[in-house]
Amino acid sequence: MTAREKTMRVVIQIFLILASITMLVPFIWMILTAFKTVTESTQINPFVIFPTQWITENFTEVIDNMNFILLYKNTLLMIFFRVVCAVLTATLAGYALGRLNFKGRGLCFSLVLFQMMVPAQIFIIPQYLMISSINMTNTIFALVFPGLVTAFGTFLLRQAYMGLPRDLEEAARLDGCNIGQTFLFIMAPLTRSAMVALGIFTAVFAFKDLMWPMIINTDKNMLVLSSALAKMQGQYTANYPQLMAASLISCLPMIVIYLIFQKQFIEGIATSGGKL
Amino acid sequence: MAGKKQKVKGTARARSENIWGWLFVLPTMIGLIVLNIYPIINTIKQSFFKTGDFGRGDIFVGVDNYVKVLSNSETWDALLATFKYAIIEVPFSIAISLVLAVLLNRKMRGRSAYRTIFFLPMVCAPAAVAMVWRWLFNSEFGLLNHILGAKIQWVSNPKIAIYAIAVIGVWSIIGYNMVLFISGLQEVPHDYYEAASIDGATGVRQFFSITIPLISPTIFFVCVTRIIGALQVFDLIFMVMDTGNPALQKTQSLVYLFYQSSFVERNMGYGSTIVVFLLVIIMIITVFQMIAQKKWVYYS
Structure with missing residues (x-):
C-alpha cells in the first residue's frame, strides 16, 4: 500500500465516523432529553447537554398515562396478522403466477402490477367506508384490513419462484406429486429467504404506518404506537422530556430486534426493495 | 397409442394447472379487487359527488x-x-x-x-x-x-x-x-x-x-x-x-x-x-x- 493510499483510507474513515455521529445525533439527543427534567431541558444559559441527574420519572409517567402495554399489544397483533396474511397469500399467488399456466394469468398479473403503480392514498377513503359500514372500526381486524393481501409481495414471490430450476417440478411430478404437493413440499421451502424478506418488509412498514391506524382506530384502547404518539403530541406540546421518553419507548423494541437480526433486516429490505 | 395417451395426459395436466392456478391466486385476486380495484373506481366516482354524512346521501355535482x-x-x-x-x-x-x-x-x-x-x-x-x-x-x-x-x-x-x-x-x-x-x-x-x-x-x-x-x-x-x-x-x-x-x-x-x-x-x-x-x-x-x-x- 502506498503512502497516498494509506492517507486516503484514514481520510475515508474520519469522514465515515463524522457521518455516523451526525446520523446518531437525533438518537443521542432523544435519549439525553428523556432523562432530564423539563427545567433542565429548556435551560439555555448555560445549555445543558448531559442531565445533571438521570431521572426516570419521564418514563414512569408516560407509561402510566399512555398504557404502553396495550399499545405494544395492538401494534404487535397488527404486525403479526399483516405478516401472516401477506406471506401466506403472496406465496400462493406468487407460485401460481410464476410457475403455473392457467387461463387468465396475464390478467391477474396485470392487476398486481397495476396496484403497485397507484399511490396508496387512493384506496383509503373507500377502505375506511367499508370498515365503518360493517361497524368494525376500533378493532384489530380494521388495522390489518388494508394488508390482507399484497400486490408487492406477490410480485416479489413470483420473481423468487421464477428463479428456481424447472427440473425440480418435473422430478416431483415423476415421483407422483400433484401440483399442491409439489408446491408445499418442494417449491415453497426453497423460497424461504424471499418469504423472510417479505415478512420483515411488511413488519417494518406496518410498524411505521401512521395515517391508516390514526383514522380507523380512534378509541384510546385500540391505538397503535405511532397513532398514540401523534395523539400524545397534541396533548403535551411543551413537555419535551416526556415526548422523548415516549418516542424512545416506542422505537426501542424495533431497534433491538433490528440490532439482533440486522443482517436479515438489511438484506430483506435490499432484496425486496430492489426487486420492486 | 402412446401419442394419444400423452395428449390426454397433457390436457389433464393443463386442467389441473388451471384449477390449482386459480385456487392459489384466488385469495390475492379477491383481496385486490375488494381492497384496491373497487376503491380506485369508488374514489374516482366520489370525486364527482358532494359528500353526505358517512358517504350516504351523496349528491352528484359533476366536475x-x-x-x-x-x-x-x-x-x-x-x-x-x-x-x-x-x-x-x-x-x-x-x-x-x-x-x-x-x-x-x-x-x-x-x-x-x-x-x-x-x-x-x-x-x-x-x-x-x-x-x-x-x-x-x-x-x-x-x-x-x-x-x-x-x-x-x-x-x-x-x-x-x-x-x-x-x-x-x-x-x-x-x-x-x-x-x-x-x-x-x-x-x-x-x-x-x-x-x-x-x-x-x-x-x-x-x-x-x-x-x-x-x-x-x-x-x-x-x-x-x-x-x-x-x-x-x-x-x-x-x-x-x-x-x-x-x-x-x-x-x-x-x-x-x-x-x-x-x-x-x-x-x-x-x-x-x-x-x-x-x-x-x-x-x-x-x-x-x-x-x-x-x-x-x-x-x-
Whole structure:
C-alpha cells in the first residue's frame, strides 16, 4: 500500500465516523432529553447537554398515562396478522403466477402490477367506508384490513419462484406429486429467504404506518404506537422530556430486534426493495 | 397409442394447472379487487359527488370538485410544497447515499457498523422521528440553534419549514437508498476498476466513468421510487406542523390536504378529488422519467 493510499483510507474513515455521529445525533439527543427534567431541558444559559441527574420519572409517567402495554399489544397483533396474511397469500399467488399456466394469468398479473403503480392514498377513503359500514372500526381486524393481501409481495414471490430450476417440478411430478404437493413440499421451502424478506418488509412498514391506524382506530384502547404518539403530541406540546421518553419507548423494541437480526433486516429490505 | 395417451395426459395436466392456478391466486385476486380495484373506481366516482354524512346521501355535482380543487390556491400551495420537499429529499438523499455506498463497498474496518448506523432511522416510526427532530429544530431550546448560535424558526417560518422537514426526510431515507446502491455496486465487475487504475484513472474519475454508468439502472430505480414516495409525504409534515403553525399553509403537502379534507373536515368528495389530482401528477412525472431514462440509463 502506498503512502497516498494509506492517507486516503484514514481520510475515508474520519469522514465515515463524522457521518455516523451526525446520523446518531437525533438518537443521542432523544435519549439525553428523556432523562432530564423539563427545567433542565429548556435551560439555555448555560445549555445543558448531559442531565445533571438521570431521572426516570419521564418514563414512569408516560407509561402510566399512555398504557404502553396495550399499545405494544395492538401494534404487535397488527404486525403479526399483516405478516401472516401477506406471506401466506403472496406465496400462493406468487407460485401460481410464476410457475403455473392457467387461463387468465396475464390478467391477474396485470392487476398486481397495476396496484403497485397507484399511490396508496387512493384506496383509503373507500377502505375506511367499508370498515365503518360493517361497524368494525376500533378493532384489530380494521388495522390489518388494508394488508390482507399484497400486490408487492406477490410480485416479489413470483420473481423468487421464477428463479428456481424447472427440473425440480418435473422430478416431483415423476415421483407422483400433484401440483399442491409439489408446491408445499418442494417449491415453497426453497423460497424461504424471499418469504423472510417479505415478512420483515411488511413488519417494518406496518410498524411505521401512521395515517391508516390514526383514522380507523380512534378509541384510546385500540391505538397503535405511532397513532398514540401523534395523539400524545397534541396533548403535551411543551413537555419535551416526556415526548422523548415516549418516542424512545416506542422505537426501542424495533431497534433491538433490528440490532439482533440486522443482517436479515438489511438484506430483506435490499432484496425486496430492489426487486420492486 | 402412446401419442394419444400423452395428449390426454397433457390436457389433464393443463386442467389441473388451471384449477390449482386459480385456487392459489384466488385469495390475492379477491383481496385486490375488494381492497384496491373497487376503491380506485369508488374514489374516482366520489370525486364527482358532494359528500353526505358517512358517504350516504351523496349528491352528484359533476366536475364541481375539480373546479374547486383547481381554483383553490391552497391546492397549488400544497403542490408547490410537495415539489419543494421532493426537490430536496430525492437528489440529496441519492447523492449522499451513493457516496456512502461507494465508500462502504470494499473490505474495511467497521464496514458493517457503519451500515447498521446509517440504516437505523429506517426501522424507527416516522411519528417518533418527527418528534425528535421537532425538538432539535426548536427555535428557543433546540440543539441545532444552540450549535449554530442562532434563533432560526426552522419549522414556523413559512419560507424554510418545508426544507427543514425535507432534511428529516433525507436523514430517514439515506440508509435505505445506500443499501440498494451497495447491492447494485456488488454487480459491477472488479476488473473494470483494475483496468482503470492501470490506465491511471483517479478514484473520482472512476466514480463518474465506471460506477455511475454501470449502476445507472439502480439509480434510475431508486429515483423513480423515491420521487413517487416523496410526492406522497405526509407523516413528517403531520407530526412536525401543529394546526396553529403559521407556516402550515405553505408547508402542507397534497396528501396532508387530502387527509385534512377527507377525515378532519369530512368532505370525502373533495378529498377524493385531491387524491385523483395527485395520481395524475405522479403518473405524468413517472411517464416523463420513463422517457428521460433512455438518455442516461445504461443497460448492459
